Amino acid sequence: MRYDVVIIGAGMSGLAAGVRLAHFGKRVLIVEQHALWGGLNSFYKKGGHHFDVGLHAVTNWLAPGYRGSRIPMQRILRQLRISWEELGLEPQTRSSVWFDDARMVFTNDLAVLTQEVQRCFPDQVDGFVRLSERCAEYPEANHDTPPVSTRRVLTEYLSDSLLVDMLLCPLMFYGNAEEEDMDFEQFVILFNSIYREGFCRPRRGVRQVLDVLTDKYTELGGELRRRTPVERLVVKDGRVTEVVLGRGENVEADVVLSSAGLVETMAMRSDVDDDRFEPLAGKLAFTENIWLLDEDPKALGFEDCVTFFNRGPGFAWRSPEAPVDLSSGVICVPGNYAHAEPLDRHMVRATHLANHRVWFEWDEARYREEKGAYIQRSLATVAERGGDLSGHVTYTDGFTPRTVTQFTRHRNGAVYGSPHKVKSGCTEVENLYLCGTDQGFVGIVGAMLSGIAMANQHGLRG
Amino acid sequence: MSENEVRKLILDIIHDIAPDEDLSDVKSDVRLRDQLDLDSMDFLDIVMELRKRHQIEVPEEDYMELSTLDGCVAYLSPKFA
Ligand SMILES: Cc1cc2nc3c(=O)[nH]c(=O)nc-3n(C[C@H](O)[C@H](O)[C@H](O)COP(=O)(O)OP(=O)(O)OC[C@H]3O[C@@H](n4cnc5c(N)ncnc54)[C@H](O)[C@@H]3O)c2cc1C
Numbered sequence: 001m002r003y004d005v006v007i008i009g010a011g012m013s014g015l016a017a018g019v020r021l022a023h024f025g026k027r028v029l030i031v032e033q034h035a036l037w038g039g040l041n042s043f044y045k046k047g048g049h050h051f052d053v054g055l056h057a058v059t060n061w062l063a064p065g066y067r068g069s070r071i072p073m074q075r076i077l078r079q080l081r082i083s084w085e086e087l088g089l090e091p092q093t094r095s096s097v098w099f100d101d102a103r104m105v106f107t108n109d110l111a112v113l114t115q116e117v118q119r120c121f122p123d124q125v126d127g128f129v130r131l132s133e134r135c136a137e138y139p140e141a142n143h144d145t146p147p148v149s150t151r152r153v154l155t156e157y158l159s160d161s162l163l164v165d166m167l168l169c170p171l172m173f174y175g176n177a178e179e180e181d182m183d184f185e186q187f188v189i190l191f192n193s194i195y196r197e198g199f200c201r202p203r204r205g206v207r208q209v210l211d212v213l214t215d216k217y218t219e220l221g222g223e224l225r226r227r228t229p230v231e232r233l234v235v236k237d238g239r240v241t242e243v244v245l246g247r248g249e250n251v252e253a254d255v256v257l258s259s260a261g262l263v264e265t266m267a268m269r270s271d272v273d274d275d276r277f278e279p280l281a282g283k284l285a286f287t288e289n290i291w292l293l294d295e296d297p298k299a300l301g302f303e304d305c306v307t308f309f310n311r312g313p314g315f316a317w318r319s320p321e322a323p324v325d326l327s328s329g330v331i332c333v334p335g336n337y338a339h340a341e342p343l344d345r346h347m348v349r350a351t352h353l354a355n356h357r358v359w360f361e362w363d364e365a366r367y368r369e370e371k372g373a374y375i376q377r378s379l380a381t382v383a384e385r386g387g388d389l390s391g392h393v394t395y396t397d398g399f400t401p402r403t404v405t406q407f408t409r410h411r412n413g414a415v416y417g418s419p420h421k422v423k424s425g426c427t428e429v430e431n432l433y434l435c436g437t438d439q440g441f442v443g444i445v446g447a448m449l450s451g452i453a454m455a456n457q458h459g460l461r462g
Numbered sequence: 463m464s465e466n467e468v469r470k471l472i473l474d475i476i477h478d479i480a481p482d483e484d485l486s487d488v489k490s491d492v493r494l495r496d497q498l499d500l501d502s503m504d505f506l507d508i509v510m511e512l513r514k515r516h517q518i519e520v521p522e523e524d525y526m527e528l529s530t531l532d533g534c535v536a537y538l539s540p541k542f543a
Contacts, residue, residue, distance in 0.1 A: 024514055070503075078507070079507070
């Protein structure tokens with residue numbers, strides 16, 4: 001079988017690329033190794049309950065009737081021919097960054113955060129305003145710029161290291177694959193996505209976004225095969241000549257677009273067997289815990305949609321030595337979004353940084369035991385940033401870096417992939433391109449933008 | 463194809479790309495970009511839709527011809543003939 005484009009992975013980036021290519025008449029096949037689509041933001045059913053893998057917040061809120069310079073969510077809607085109504089996004093009420101010595105609230109109006117900076121760090125507010133202006137005027141992602149240290153750039157604007165850490169914390173958690181620091185271009189993208197445009201959520205969760213994408217894709221004639229891993233990419237004379245699927249079938253394609261990740265994709269190539277790409281694997285992994293409750297979290301003291309917290313001195317953004325780093329994390333209360341109707345159940349979710357090795361090394365029994373213990377500790381930590389939930393929990397689920405790798409094959413369970421991003425999407429193999437996580441755009445919105453951009457540049461040109 | 467039909471097919475394309483734009487009062491002699499919220503990527507999509515729907519190729523050096531509705535009609539009508 002021959003296709004114009006074979007896409008590896010039915011995550012947000014692969015699906016968005018698929019829609020775009022199929023819309024313009026390309027013969028497209030998406031192959032997904034898992035039984036379900038969605039990738040890092042998929043969905044599952046457990047104990048009779050439906051869960052989203054992720055989805056604390058869709059970034060880049062677009063208000064209905066928005067007028068102004070082009071912003072990412074508009075770009076997605078237009079490029080994929082999706083109407084604003086179809087996504088059914090509803091805005092956040094408020095979120096906060098909560099460190100021991102300060103707590104700043106932010107909303108989808110940057111003026112609120114500016115006031116909070118003024119309140120908590122009066123001598124820093126001028127710098128903050130200049131910084132946010134720089135982010136607003138920053139030119140659209142230039143594909144060839146070498147990485148620039150955000151921490152260094154920020155010294156031109158802010159002198160208080162607590163404020164720097166507080167501003168960085170949400171941006172790190174929502175999209176930084178690099179330990180300690182981040183590329184300034186990535187900072188600008190995340191600053192605008194999170195602080196300027198803000199958070200929203202589809203009422204039905206990630207299924208709502210995924211349904212729009214998969215329905216469109218199939219209507220346009222795109223083909224999606226699930227439970228079908230790509231085992232090998234046969235490379236001859238610098239081109240992929242055959243895509244070997246797990247079921248012993250081979251397909252051919254003019255272009256192969258992979259969302260599996262840089263290291264993961266390079267490992268599929270038949271023409272290299274060295275491990276020079278291995279050191280590029282990401283190290284930032286997470287645990288995610290989900291509690292269903294018999295009481296509204298708001299009544300228990302949780303007012304934010306999303307709380308980014310840190311305890312103790314300094315904010316550490318690195319793979320922790322302990323299995324889980326409970327000193328920081330993200331707490332999400334989906335029911336606190338400004339949904340037109342209340343959700344049909346009460347839920348709190350919490351994310352922490354996790355060690356990227358140890359979870360893979362334990363045997364099953366030890367793994368279960370540690371996971372259970374850390375879910376309990378996480379619950380105790382969460383209580384400090386809201387209220388005690390323990391008497392109200394009706395169902396608990398949690399996952400670790402090992403779960404992420406099991407279902408998505410991302411190395412080390414590294415949700416944001418390799419710190420080495422390939423912004424052009426190009427590889428050493430002429431017709432093999434990357435999209436999604438390791439092309440450089442992460443998160444639900446970032447992944448879709450990446451799929452669109454790579455489809456345009458490598459699938460539709462010429 | 464009549465001038466009005468060409469006009470309509472362009473507006474149909476713009477409507478599909480930017481359904482939130484009000485197209486009821488688009489002036490023929492004013493640049494589309496000056497009256498509608500369209501950027502270069504949207505323009506590229508107009509060209510791609512012309513190819514997809516009507517098999518009309520617009521080379522890059524001719525993009526300028528499509529900047530107003532009048533321009534579109536003048537440039538595209540002969541191609542439909
Ligand atoms: C717990 C959690 C919470 C999150 N919360 C949010 C949030 O609130 N907001 C937000 O914006 N983002 C969130 N994210 C991040 C977001 O989900 C990802 O950045 C985004 O979904 C990445 O999409 P992608 O297409 O780049 O990659 P992926 O989703 O990883 O897609 C890659 C796909 O390729 C498949 N694949 C891999 N190898 C093969 C192979 N050999 N053959 C076939 N298929 C293969 C995988 O199974 C996967 O489906 C969260 C992620 C997690 C894990």
